[in-house]
Amino acid sequence: MGSDSSPEILFDAVLKAAELHPALSMLVFIPQESSEDFQKKIPSHMHVKCIAVQQEILMEDHPLEAIRRKPLSSLVQGIQYLKDKKIDAFVSAGNTGALIAAATLNIPLLPNIKRPALLITMPAEKGNVSIIDAGGNITCTAEHYVQFAQLGALFQKSIEKTTCPNVGLLNVGIEPLKGHHELRKAYQELQQYVETWRLKKIDLPLNFIGNVEGKDVFCGNVDVVVTDGFTGNILLKSCEGISSLIFKLLRNQLGNSEHFDAIEKLFDHAESPGGLLCGLERIVVKCHGNVTPRSMLSGISGAVHFIQQNLIERMKAHFSLFS
C-alpha cells in the first residue's frame, strides 16, 4: 500500500483499515521523515509495518521520467514489492500516469492484453456499471477498445457475477458510423468478435450491444461501458461534480435527511472502491478522486475485496475460455 499524498491522510486510513480487516497485513511506503513517528502510533495488535522511502513522485511529474529518476519513491517501490510477490495488492493515490507506466513495465499483463486500463464501477439502475478506461490511456486504437471490452466483461463476471455482460461502446450516437475512425473500427471488430463466438454455439463471453450514449450509462441496460481514458475520466468526474451539486442543493432545500443519505453515499466517490488497473496479473488500485482518509480507506477495502474474491485467478480462468 502506498501513496504520494500527505502521510497524515494515510495514518487515519491505514489504522481504520486495520480495524476493519483484522486479518489484513499492511506495508506502508511512507516518507522517511514520517516513518518512525507513524510506526510508533500503530497499536501492537495490528499487522502494519512502515517502509521508509526516500523519494516522492509529484502529480506534475512526467510519468516515465518520474519512475526512471525516482526508483526510491513509494510508487515504484510498491510496484516492485508487488512484482516480487511480497504483497498481494498495491493501493496508491499517486500520479496515475506514473502508476500505469510503472505497472506496465514491471507487472505481467493478462494473456493477449497490450495495455492496462483503469476500471471503475458506478451505480446504475440495475447493479453496477463498469467504465473502462476511466483515465489510463488518453488515446486508444480499435484494438485497445476491443481489449478493454474483454477486460470489462471479465471483471463484471468475476466481481459483479454478471453471466454474459452487456458491453457498449461510448459514443455520441448509436449509429455504427458515429464518432472518430478508431471507434468505428472498434464497433466492427467487436461485432465480428461476438459473431465468431456465436458460430461456436457455446456461451458468449460478452454481449456487444453497440454504441451507447452518455445518457445510457446509468440506465441499467449496459454492464460495461468501453471508452478511452480521456473521455472516461471526464465522464467519471463530471458525474461526480453534478451529483455533488444535486445533493448540496437538496441539503440546502430539505436540510439533512437520512432518507437521502443512503442515496448520496451511492454516488459519493469517496465510498467507491477506487479504480482497478485492469489487465495486469496483480491487483493495483488507484484511489479515487481527491484522496481523503475515507477514499483511501475505500481503496484499501476495494483491494481486500478483490483479493478475497480471487479476482485475478477468476479473470485468468475466464480468459482461457475467451480466446
Add this chain to the structure above:
Amino acid sequence: MGSDSSPEILFDAVLKAAELHPALSMLVFIPQESSEDFQKKIPSHMHVKCIAVQQEILMEDHPLEAIRRKPLSSLVQGIQYLKDKKIDAFVSAGNTGALIAAATLNIPLLPNIKRPALLITMPAEKGNVSIIDAGGNITCTAEHYVQFAQLGALFQKSIEKTTCPNVGLLNVGIEPLKGHHELRKAYQELQQYVETWRLKKIDLPLNFIGNVEGKDVFCGNVDVVVTDGFTGNILLKSCEGISSLIFKLLRNQLGNSEHFDAIEKLFDHAESPGGLLCGLERIVVKCHGNVTPRSMLSGISGAVHFIQQNLIERMKAHFSLFS
C-alpha cells in the same frame, strides 16, 4: 422552426409556444402529408403557418450527403429561410451533423470564426455554466478551442451578463501538459491571447483559468467550459443520465415531493433552452435530448429569449472589442 421528428410532437409544442409567446410568428416546416391537417387545428388568433416539405433527413443520414440530396427537407428549407432573413431563428430537433453542415455552408459566420459549435448551458453552483462544444465538432484543433473560448465568453457576457467570464479548458488534470497535443497547444494559445490583452491594459474579454476537470464544471468557479464536441456530448448526456437516476431513486425513496421538484427541474434537459449553434450571424437552436413536446417548447422559448436579448447584435458588438 423545423424538426425531423414526428409531426405530433411539433403540434403540441408549437401550440403551447404560440400561447406562451402571443407576439411570436411561427413557420412550421412539416411533411406534406401532415401539413394541411395541422394548419386546420391552429386557432385563428395564432400567428402560425405551415410550410409543407417533401423530403426528410433521417438521424442515420450522412450529414453532407443528406443536405445535398434532400434540399426539400425541413432542415435545409429552414436554414434557407434563415439565410434569406425570412425568419429570425430556426429551431430543429433533426440530425445535428446535417444541421451544422447546412448552417456552416449557408449562414455567415461571426468575424474570425471558422466553425460553429454547439453551446449548451447547465446549472452550476453560481448561475449557469456554458459548455462549448457540446456536440458539433468531433475533433478540434487548438485554433478551434481558442475560438470556442471566445464564443463562449461572448455568449456568457450577452446572455448571462457575466462581466469577465472565467474560461476553462476541459482536461483530465489541471497541469498544462495534460491531455492530447491540440489541448496542450490550446492551453498555450489561450494564455498568450489573454496576456496580449493584459498588455493593452484595458478590460479583458475573458479570464483564462487554465485546465478544469470534470468535477470542476459545476462548482461555480468556471463560466465557460471549452471542449470538443465528442467530449462535450458525453459530458452533457452522462450528466443527464446520472441526474435522472438520482431523482428516480429519490422519488422511490421519498415519494413525490414538491421540495425537490424545483431542483429536479433545474437538471431536466427538457427544461433547457436547447443548444445554440454558436458562431453564426443568425440564431439556430438545436433541441435538446430526445425530443418531446416539452423539450421542443423549451427550444422555441430559448430561441425567443435569444431574439429578445438581441444575442447576435450583442455578440457582434463584443466581438468588435475582442479583436
